[in-house]
Amino acid sequence: MIHGIRIILKITIIGSGNAGLSHAAMIAKQGHLVTIVKTTRLMYEDSFDVLSQTKQIEYEKDSDKGVVSIEKATRDIPDAVSQADVILILTQSIAHENLSELISPHLRSGQILLVSPGYAGSFYFSTKCKGKGVVFAEGESLPFDSRITAPGKVSICFENIRNPIGVFPSEKTEETLKRLQEIIPRFTARQNVLESAFHNPNLIVHTVGAIMSVARIEHSKGEFWMYRESFTPTIMKLVGDLDSEKKAILEYFELPTQSFAESFQFRTYDDLSADPMEALRHYAQYGSPKGPVDAQTRYITEDVPMGLCFLSSIGRKANIPTPVCDALIAIASSMHQKDYYAEGRTLGQLGIDHYSVGELKNILKKGFPPNA
Structure with a gap:
């Protein structure tokens, strides 16, 4: 909103699953022009068909129920991306590399991609x-x-109190945050995208919880609640050591060293003076989902290669030991009989391994140098 005048933005959402529909509904409700793009035929085909035909989403959020209209639901990536002011990528992180090949040629100056x-x-x-x-x-x-x-219908169970984001290049943070707050007012700023990457709670909680509970997951045949059962005092020592490795890297890059519990509390609780672990215990008891149901859970297949491997890769570049992180990668690789580090998200796979640590710090702030 500028000088009291609400700006109507064209928003393209990549992903038509749970996240895509909830974001589309809440953003369209504010009057923005929303396009939903489906890039695969793996899931939610019936829901996408309904969206394509009706151009409407039925939503439920606490006592608020209603129907909102969207511009369209499409598979036409070039058209949907090129006409947008803001593009939201709301898919599993394992899809990012492929999506970058499909989407990047159609991006243009002045756009924001989240x-x-x-x-x-x-x-x-x-x-x-x-x-x-x-x-x-x-x-x-x-x-x-x-x-x-149901097809074309989404239920929103919970909304974060604060939604931290990092911006690249970080010198564009203030203006970018203002624009993104036009669509999701609860966005707040981290210092850069590296800080944001390491405050993903799944990096710590999903990986340790699922890997160290795999016998229980397989034995229970679906009757398992990870957040309630897995984090015993002994396992919390492992969580703490992994979190310390993450914080050591954040400190090396001169970034705030919040623990995973503190960052969870920042996103989900009004009262930041309370014990962060109490916030986690409350979520485990009253808000956490059931599962995982098998050893092929995305808590391992996504969060190990996309999260732990990136943490390990940064540690290697900065000469910071990450023994717990590396051990978890090795155990997950053995369990699934694949080399997660070779397949995972590393500086090499991202195409930025040839930069020194000093160069990376500058790139995070100012972007890539000309002719880089």
């Missing part, structure tokens, strides 16, 4: 858009916890 959750996935896009004048942002978690309950 990847959420990010895990540094914005670098797949930014390395392909050097000199284009596109600004990138990353969320560390989704603003809405939601589920598609």
Whole structure:
């Protein structure tokens, strides 16, 4: 909103699952022009068909129920991306590399592309858009916890109190945050996309919880609640050590060293003076989902290669040991009989491993140098 005048933005959402529909509904409700793009035929085809035909989303959020209209639901990536003011990438992080190939050619100057959750996935896009004048942002978690309950219908179970994002280049943070707050007012700023990547809670909680509970997951055959059962005093020592490795890297890059519990509290609780662990215990008891149901859970197949491997890669570049992180990667690789580090998100895979640490710090602030 500028001088009391609400700006109507063209928003393109990549992803038509739970996150895509909840974001589309809440953004369209504010009067913005929303286009939803489906890039695969793996899931939610019936819901996408309804969206294509009706151009409407039925939503439920606490006592608020209603129907909102969208501009269209389409598979036409070039048209949907090129006409947007803001593009939201709301898919699993394992899709970022492929999506960057499909989307980057159609990005143009003045656009903002937000990847959420990010895990540094914005670098797949930014390395392909050097000199284009596109600004990138990353969320560390989704603003809405939601589920598609019927084709074209979404239920929003929870909304974060604060939604931190990092911006690339970070010198564009103030203006980018103002624009993104036009669509999701609860956005707040981290210092850069690296800080945002490491405050994704799944990096710590999903990986330790699922890997260290795999026998219980398989034995229970679906009757398992990770957040309630897994984090015993002994396992919390492991969580603490992994979190310390993350914080050591954040400190090296001169970034705030919040613990995973503190960053969780910042997103989800009004009272920041309370014990952060109490916020987690409350979520585990009253808000956490059931599962995982098997050893192939995305808590491992996504958060190990996309999260832990990136943490390990940064540690290697900065000469900071990450023994717990590396051990978890090795255990997950053995369990699933694959080399997660070779397949995972590393500085090399992102195309930025040839830069020194000093150069990376400068790039995070100012973007890629000319002819980089």
